[in-house]
Amino acid sequence: MNRRHLLTTALAGATVTALPAFAQPAAIQVGAVEILTGPAAAYGIAIKAGLELALDAINLKGILGGQKIALTVEDSAGDKNQAINAARKLIGRDKAVVIIGPTLSNEMFAVGPVTNERKIPTVGTSTTAAGITEIGPYIFRTSLPESDVVPVTFKKAQARGMKTVALMYANDDAFSKSGYDVMKASADKLGVKIVATETFGSKDTDFSAQLTKIKALKPDAIAISALVEPVSGVVLQARQLGIGPEVQLIGGNGSNSPKLGDIAGKAADGMIVGSPWFIAKPDEVNQKFVAAFKAKYNKDPDQFAAQAYDCMFIVAAAIERAGAADSEKITAALAKTSFSGVMGPFAFTSGRDPASADGVVVLEMNGGKFGIAK
Amino acid sequence: MPPWLDDFFWTYQNLVYALGVNGLLALSIYVVLAVGQLSLGQAAFMGLGAYSSAIMTLKFKLPFLLVLPASCIVPVAFALLIGGPTLRLSGVYLAIATIGLGEVLRAVYLNIDWFGGALGLSGIPERAGIGSIYGLLAAALAVLWIIGRSHIGRAMEAMRTDETAAEVMGINVPRYRLGALLASAVLAGLAGALSAHVSSFIGPNEYGFEPAVTILSFALLGGIGTPIAPVLGAWILTLLPELLRGLADFRLVFNGVIIVIAVLFLPNGILPFRLRRHGRP
Numbered sequence: 037m038n039r040r041h042l043l044t045t046a047l048a049g050a051t052v053t054a055l056p057a058f059a060q061p062a063a064i065q066v067g068a069v070e071i072l073t074g075p076a077a078a079y080g081i082a083i084k085a086g087l088e089l090a091l092d093a094i095n096l097k098g099i100l101g102g103q104k105i106a107l108t109v110e111d112s113a114g115d116k117n118q119a120i121n122a123a124r125k126l127i128g129r130d131k132a133v134v135i136i137g138p139t140l141s142n143e144m145f146a147v148g149p150v151t152n153e154r155k156i157p158t159v160g161t162s163t164t165a166a167g168i169t170e171i172g173p174y175i176f177r178t179s180l181p182e183s184d185v186v187p188v189t190f191k192k193a194q195a196r197g198m199k200t201v202a203l204m205y206a207n208d209d210a211f212s213k214s215g216y217d218v219m220k221a222s223a224d225k226l227g228v229k230i231v232a233t234e235t236f237g238s239k240d241t242d243f244s245a246q247l248t249k250i251k252a253l254k255p256d257a258i259a260i261s262a263l264v265e266p267v268s269g270v271v272l273q274a275r276q277l278g279i280g281p282e283v284q285l286i287g288g289n290g291s292n293s294p295k296l297g298d299i300a301g302k303a304a305d306g307m308i309v310g311s312p313w314f315i316a317k318p319d320e321v322n323q324k325f326v327a328a329f330k331a332k333y334n335k336d337p338d339q340f341a342a343q344a345y346d347c348m349f350i351v352a353a354a355i356e357r358a359g360a361a362d363s364e365k366i367t368a369a370l371a372k373t374s375f376s377g378v379m380g381p382f383a384f385t386s387g388r389d390p391a392s393a394d395g396v397v398v399l400e401m402n403g404g405k406f407g408i409a410k
Numbered sequence: 411m412p413p414w415l416d417d418f419f420w421t422y423q424n425l426v427y428a429l430g431v432n433g434l435l436a437l438s439i440y441v442v443l444a445v446g447q448l449s450l451g452q453a454a455f456m457g458l459g460a461y462s463s464a465i466m467t468l469k470f471k472l473p474f475l476l477v478l479p480a481s482c483i484v485p486v487a488f489a490l491l492i493g494g495p496t497l498r499l500s501g502v503y504l505a506i507a508t509i510g511l512g513e514v515l516r517a518v519y520l521n522i523d524w525f526g527g528a529l530g531l532s533g534i535p536e537r538a539g540i541g542s543i544y545g546l547l548a549a550a551l552a553v554l555w556i557i558g559r560s561h562i563g564r565a566m567e568a569m570r571t572d573e574t575a576a577e578v579m580g581i582n583v584p585r586y587r588l589g590a591l592l593a594s595a596v597l598a599g600l601a602g603a604l605s606a607h608v609s610s611f612i613g614p615n616e617y618g619f620e621p622a623v624t625i626l627s628f629a630l631l632g633g634i635g636t637p638i639a640p641v642l643g644a645w646i647l648t649l650l651p652e653l654l655r656g657l658a659d660f661r662l663v664f665n666g667v668i669i670v671i672a673v674l675f676l677p678n679g680i681l682p683f684r685l686r687r688h689g690r691p
Binding site for chain 2 (some may be wrong): 073111113116117118120121122125128129137142145146149150154165167179206208210211212213214376
């Protein structure tokens with residue numbers, strides 16, 4: 037009896053899966069692979085919200101003479117295999133002509149080769165690690181790699197008088213390690229002396245050994261590459277150990293989250309972070325986006341939603357210019373993108389990375405909140 | 411091949427591979443459970459197979475025909491190292507040691523740049539396929555089935571049910587245990603090498619504690635009466651998340667509910683039957 041139960045449920049599941057494929061034959065199929073469940077779900081959910089907000093605006097008038105875009109967002113749960121399965125399902129079954137995502141760089145390293153082999157343009161909105169677009173000629177990203185953001189932050193710190201720096205990073209996470217590599221390169225390039233390099237684990241809670249050592253070396257600045265939770269811990273303990281505001285704190289992309297203020301509060305004051313986007317950016321496009329996002333989801337957008345919002349417009353514009361829902365033509369059109377969105381002016385390099393880092397703003401923590409650094 | 415069938419196969423290619431690889435992993439845990447031991451090192455052995463084979467392919471450019479059998483060497487060496495001392499003890503020492511092994515290896519992959527650190531190893535060429543994966547799975551199933559029906563299988567079942575009684579009957583318990591652990595390391599190593607050579611990327615966090623528990627649940631759901639039972643368990647647990655994709659946000663809920671129901675009402679697995687044996691050959 038139970039075996040029959042299992043079978044019926046499984047069959048029901050299969051039928052439900054099969055249905056959407058027949059629902060809207062006329063629409064242009066675009067697929068997205070994002071983390072909607074599990075510990076990293078916050079990123080994927082923000083991206084999905086950004087994509088859908090942009091889609092509402094696009095489908096209002098339609099593209100290619102009134103056709104609509106049907107966006108299917110599949111969950112990868114942060115798992116490499118599920119991400120591949122999702123991308124294959126979107127391409128093979130839903131006939132998606134463009135794939136947006138996946139969320140994490142690790143997932144892109146697994147999904148990229150598959151979509152690239154099938155010649156489906158794939159646009160990452162949140163993948164910042166090195167080597168992503170080198171996977172193949174169909175892999176794009178609209179997110180600025182760390183190598184574009186971190187140097188801007190370091191230049192700011194140098195202008196404030198940084199001559200020596202201590203580097204700290206989480207060594208068990210691709211994103212943090214990649215950020216550290218960039219920090220090291222930027223310091224070398226700017227002639228800033230690295231006095232210490234300390235590592236920790238993403239789930240560590242005690243950083244006193246590393247910080248005590250760094251304190252003794254008296255660096256002008258401490259740069260930290262990790263996700264926001266460990267960064268908050270490092271900052272809090274640094275203050276407890278008596279590392280005062282005379283030491284400039286520098287964060288990587290992971291520190292660029294309002295959560296830093298929520299967890300570390302005033303302890304994080306003075307920390308500077310480079311960001312491709314800032315909620316209070318005064319231009320009209322951005323203000324309209326923030327207002328629309330608040331109206332639809334009843335909360336503030338974050339950087340991931342903003343990046344996704346722009347990406348959806350970039351993809352839609354490329355389909356429009358391609359003149360047909362044809363992956364090969366869309367890839368060619370994507371390469372010629374010239375767009376201005378909430379992140380500022382946007383174009384791709386010949387290596388399919390974002391061309392300019394002009395949109396990067398340096399933010400500074402003040403009273404537990406980010407503001408533009410002076 | 412008609413285009414729709416081609417598309418269908420392309421869509422589910424990775425799933426088909428995963429079914430085969432997870433089948434091998436299920437057999438790997440089955441061999442250990444069949445002698446009444448609990449190992450949580452299957453993921454660690456798989457990681458060793460994956461990393462050693464990926465390095466042989468990427469850095470030494472060895473042909474896959476050589477890489478595949480060689481990928482068992484490292485896991486077997488570690489199994490000997492761990493199994494030697496712990497298998498002479500009774501109780502949960504193997505489980506504890508194997509959990510430790512997984513965590514130690516994770517730290518090693520992370521901290522040695524040669525293994526790619528946190529970035530893992532990417533760009534592994536696709537060398538394995540349906541033939542190699544299912545060929546090995548079928549071969550492993552056949553061998554385990556034949557062994558299971560022989561006097562070795564009888565000894566294994568005796569150990570599982572009552573170790574002391576089995577020892578009194580003259581079964582060399584530590585030797586059987588070590589043999590089982592080595593066989594399981596070979597199967598997990600092969601699974602690791604095959605999966606690394608179909609998914610192009612491996613990372614240090616794929617072979618920790620969580621996947622070890624997933625592999626154990628293959629056998630829990632399927633049962634360990636026959637070698638085919640854990641493989642069936644693996645197939646169900648691999649297929650469910652994909653079959654339930656249509657349920658979107660509720661898919662993990664349903665996935666969990668189905669597993670709970672199966673375990674509650676079928677405590678011996680969905681295939682609780684035992685292998686048939688006649689007199690000693």
